[in-house]
Amino acid sequence: MTNAPDVAAPNTSDIYQPSAEIVEQANVTAYMRQKGLSSYDELHRWSLENNEAFWSDMANELEWYQPWDKVLDDSNKPFFKWFTGAKTNIVHNAIDRHLKTWRKNKLALIWEGEDGEQRSYSYFSLNIEVSKIANVLKSMGVKKGDVVTIYMPRIPELMFSMLACAKIGAAHSVVYGGFSEAALADRLADAKSKVLITADGGFMRNKVIELKKIVDEALARTPTVQTCLVFKRAGNAVEMVQGRDLWMHDLLNLPIANSSCPTEEMDAEDMLFILYTSGTTGKPKGVVHTHGGYQVGTSTTLKYVFDVKDEDRYWCAADPGWITGHSFIVYAPLILGATSIMYEGAPNYPYPDRWWQIVARTGVTVLYTAPTAIRGLMRFGELWPSRHDMSSLRLLGSVGEPINPEAWRWFYQVIGGERCPIMDTWWQTETGHFMITPTPVMPLKPGSATKAFLGIEVDVVHEDGTPCEPNEDGLLVIKRPWPGMMRTVLNDPQRYVDTYWARLPDMYAAGDSARKDEDGYIWVIGRLDDVIKVSGYRLGTAEVESALVSHPAVAEAAAIGLPHEVKGNAIHAFVMLRSGFEGSHELEEKLRAHVGHELGPIARPDSITFTLSLPKTRSGKIMRRVLKARALGQPEGDISTLEE
Numbered sequence: 001m002t003n004a005p006d007v008a009a010p011n012t013s014d015i016y017q018p019s020a021e022i023v024e025q026a027n028v029t030a031y032m033r034q035k036g037l038s039s040y041d042e043l044h045r046w047s048l049e050n051n052e053a054f055w056s057d058m059a060n061e062l063e064w065y066q067p068w069d070k071v072l073d074d075s076n077k078p079f080f081k082w083f084t085g086a087k088t089n090i091v092h093n094a095i096d097r098h099l100k101t102w103r104k105n106k107l108a109l110i111w112e113g114e115d116g117e118q119r120s121y122s123y124f125s126l127n128i129e130v131s132k133i134a135n136v137l138k139s140m141g142v143k144k145g146d147v148v149t150i151y152m153p154r155i156p157e158l159m160f161s162m163l164a165c166a167k168i169g170a171a172h173s174v175v176y177g178g179f180s181e182a183a184l185a186d187r188l189a190d191a192k193s194k195v196l197i198t199a200d201g202g203f204m205r206n207k208v209i210e211l212k213k214i215v216d217e218a219l220a221r222t223p224t225v226q227t228c229l230v231f232k233r234a235g236n237a238v239e240m241v242q243g244r245d246l247w248m249h250d251l252l253n254l255p256i257a258n259s260s261c262p263t264e265e266m267d268a269e270d271m272l273f274i275l276y277t278s279g280t281t282g283k284p285k286g287v288v289h290t291h292g293g294y295q296v297g298t299s300t301t302l303k304y305v306f307d308v309k310d311e312d313r314y315w316c317a318a319d320p321g322w323i324t325g326h327s328f329i330v331y332a333p334l335i336l337g338a339t340s341i342m343y344e345g346a347p348n349y350p351y352p353d354r355w356w357q358i359v360a361r362t363g364v365t366v367l368y369t370a371p372t373a374i375r376g377l378m379r380f381g382e383l384w385p386s387r388h389d390m391s392s393l394r395l396l397g398s399v400g401e402p403i404n405p406e407a408w409r410w411f412y413q414v415i416g417g418e419r420c421p422i423m424d425t426w427w428q429t430e431t432g433h434f435m436i437t438p439t440p441v442m443p444l445k446p447g448s449a450t451k452a453f454l455g456i457e458v459d460v461v462h463e464d465g466t467p468c469e470p471n472e473d474g475l476l477v478i479k480r481p482w483p484g485m486m487r488t489v490l491n492d493p494q495r496y497v498d499t500y501w502a503r504l505p506d507m508y509a510a511g512d513s514a515r516k517d518e519d520g521y522i523w524v525i526g527r528l529d530d531v532i533k534v535s536g537y538r539l540g541t542a543e544v545e546s547a548l549v550s551h552p553a554v555a556e557a558a559a560i561g562l563p564h565e566v567k568g569n570a571i572h573a574f575v576m577l578r579s580g581f582e583g584s585h586e587l588e589e590k591l592r593a594h595v596g597h598e599l600g601p602i603a604r605p606d607s608i609t610f611t612l613s614l615p616k617t618r619s620g621k622i623m624r625r626v627l628k629a630r631a632l633g634q635p636e637g638d639i640s641t642l643e644e
């Protein structure tokens with residue numbers, strides 16, 4: 001265990017004002033003037049009082065095949081529907097409509113491989129790539145309503161495959177390429193995918209991650225997949241199973257892979273994608289998002305928060321396999337007709353200035369990343385960034401966990417040259433887009449995600465739903481629906497109700513604790529449930545525990561998160577062994593490797609303690625809180641329910 005990052009505490013004296021130039025040119029300033037209002041707070045109030053008018057303003061910036069009857073349908077709470085009656089397809093807004101304008105020739109994507117390979121795609125060529133894959137999928141029998149699982153490295157074909165599914169009305173379920181076989185198998189089985197798109201392998205720190213091998217193991221565990229389409233990236237040897245596996249490059253050369261493909265007309269509420277995320281139980285939740293509301297929410301938040309304009313070169317350095325990538329690498333930037341950067345590999349490969357080199361060489365204007373990456377790069381010192389001209393940058397962003405003020409200041413000073421406001425965006429897989437976030441016009445306090453976005457109403461409340469006093473810890477809630485909200489949990493609507501809406505009447509409980517200071521700024525503290533944020537990735541303790549228990553030596557296990565300098569939290573596991581096994585350093589290494597193999601490297605515990613018992617409640621639930629307190633040498637708190 002190493003030192004914890006300093007936790008953000010409300011600090012009202014440390015305030016960063018945006019420059020007059022940034023305020024003047026901000027998209028949100030233009031919108032404020034259009035509404036005849038003179039402050040952001042006034043605009044926010046207006047957007048709540050006229051919520052449907054606000055969201056229909058936003059929706060009117062997009063094209064629809066057929067307009068909506070209703071902006072919000074709340075007749076079956078909490079199963080809210082948005083833009084009902086409308087016909088649309090997110091791909092129409094992300095690609096098709098740009099082809100009718102000069103943006104047809106604009107770069108949509110600039111991609112850089114870890115090995116230095118570079119490729120770029122205009123909107124015109126993006127359309128061809130997507131259409132060809134769409135036609136291949138159709139020829140495999142994929143149709144509207146099917147779920148295609150995608151398991152890929154960070155290459156342009158990942159984006160193309162997602163868009164190809166959406167174009168023909170199939171939902172995609174992207175499983176992050178860093179997950180391993182059990183995680184992939186579970187997600188394939190839950191989504192009942194018949195088609196899987198993958199690649200031979202991907203590069204990370206000059207090592208080949210053999211994705212196809214992991215796929216083969218996962219497919220041995222789950223029987224639904226009939227067709228596995230394989231892109232070639234790393235050139236590693238793979239085994240192609242006859243009748244199941246097909247090379248994409250072969251298919252894309254066949255006449256079936258025509259470069260034109262009509263975009264399927266969808267209902268606004270039709271499913272766009274499923275994305276699995278960790279929760280309190282071991283089974284990951286399939287979060288469902290739809291075409292209509294999601295395209296409005298994601299494009300609106302990107303436009304007003306990162307202020308994306310035609311001149312920008314926008315880089316969201318996440319992986320498309322997470323919600324950040326879905327919303328803010330793939331869909332929102334394309335809807336806005338932006339030029340995006342995507343980089344395949346590690347930030348410090350071959351040297352710790354790889355990112356800064358990319359910023360300088362491609363003229364990045366907006367850089368959106370995570371606190372864990374900032375802390376990781378900060379360790380290498382200022383010399384690395386100082387070698388590069390990063391004067392193109394004008395806005396920075398952070399997401400995934402609270403950003404500690406020390407990392408905030410480094411990002412602001414060293415990377416942003418004290419010019420670039422930092423947009424600390426709080427949101428979730430479930431929310432689809434930013435909920436609490438500054439816009440460029442707002443004064444910033446390092447460590448606070450500031451206030452709710454336009455049209456969004458958030459609060460910090462007690463267990464009974466009454467608002468907390470300033471600076472009092474409470475539950476973070478969202479008090480009204482929003483267009484990009486998740487619609488349900490796939491195959492388990494009751495879990496959607498129970499997890500988010502059952503705790504407090506008419507409020508969405510985010511599962512985070514927070515406090516609000518006297519200026520109304522929100523300070524997110526962290527998760528309240530058994531979710532650990534490791535390097536910004538969301539992992540359920542239960543997932544790690546079941547991976548451990550699947551090893552023959554383990555009888556029982558408990559996982560907790562302990563503070564870590566770079567990762568924010570690191571996983572520490574307590575393990576009770578079966579009789580006949582003895583704890584040793586070798587066994588610890590074996591168990592760590594086992595979890596890595598089952599779930600993926602990010603889930604590998606940092607350390608394991610062998611123990612003869614675990615603290616449990618009388619009803620048999622492991623008290624992770626007690627384990628954590630013991631590990632940190634803190635008081636154990638209320639242990640009245642602890643079993644003797």
Ligand code: WT7
Nearest residue numbers: 324399400401402424425426427428429524538
């Ligand atoms: C959880 C959601 C949404 C993209 C990435 C994470 C934490 C996220 C912030 C932030 C403090 C944050 C919360 C939230 N979180 N952004 N700016 N400040 N905490 O999505 O994996 O669904 O995780 O991440 O705890 O509940 P996710």
